[in-house]
Amino acid sequence: MQPLKPEDKKAALENNPNAAPEDLQEYERLLALRFTRDPSNPGNAAPFAAGTEDDLEERLKALHRKLFSPENRTASRGA
């Protein structure tokens, strides 16, 4: 997976003051982790840190909302 450029990382955090660097780090980790599981044979993979593939996708969705959703950004600016 292509790494983030420093300016993209900075923009992601500055656009949403509620998002912490560790949120972005965990989001990036989970995105990369997706590709370590063989879709043809899910047994051929390093074990996920926690839970199943469904858990991973749910965690990704939650982090994506926290980091990037426009509602979050608006709410953050108004807070």
Place this chain on the structure above:
Amino acid sequence: MSVVVNVLRSGDNSKPNPYTIAVIANPALETPWRSSIFVGDPILNSLAAFQAAVVYIESNLFANLPGQKEKLLADLSIQPKVRLVSIFDDTLPADTGTSLVGQDDVSNILVARRDAFAPHLAKYSIQADVAYAVSASPSHTRASAWFTSDDDTGAGVAFTLDGSEFSHRYNYAVPGTVAIHATASSLTALHEFGHAASSYTNGAVHDLYVDSPTGLNNKVGRPIPPSFADYEGTVYKSDLTRDGLGYPPGWRSFHCELLDPSCPAVMDNYFLSRSGALACQHDAITRRFLRDRILAKIGRP
């Protein structure tokens, strides 16, 4: 409407199935990924943009970008043996059989629809060990790759890693696949090749810019031991400090020694290199492993 198939490098013509890399203009995008909704990829509106992407990918893979230090495929025992083909075909419908790339719904990542690649390439009588699908998605620009799923029922060249036996398999069950944007630059094509050319069962080359699981180029644990791995009787040192970048607090992963400690590894965040991304090289074990794996495939019967 046109079909343009170019053989940019003929590779080893003495082989019935030479080591092959394919670059394909993605006929259709799945929007979002895993939705079964397909639209034509804008790359089909611009043969010139696709050809520019092919030039970039070839240049990066074969170390022809100005200042590029990583020369894995430029090795003279490898370079003449690698077949490189490109395919641009704007005559196809947008459906599940032609869509090679999906747009992730929780990121701007382009995801290869890996199972569609081999059947798609077969339409042009092409088999590829690693295949890139080039997209001009208006919203998603970040590349990604799936490792190769090896044919573990077939033959290969045996090797040992930390006392266990593995094999550089000659053939794949599913080829290594990359989804990449037409505007990609820097070391992106080479970074994704590192993933795609590696294997789920015989050595996975992971991202080093996140706290990754154990693989060929990444291990997990603290404290970091001085020795990273024993590959084929050669003991490689650990990178104790992730030179230049440092391991973030809380990480448990650690890496192999770098060939050039002044720059991050190709599989790390090359955008953070103080000497410029193109100065980055693979770490020591990744370079050796990928070289051996490609040479094994080049030498297959």
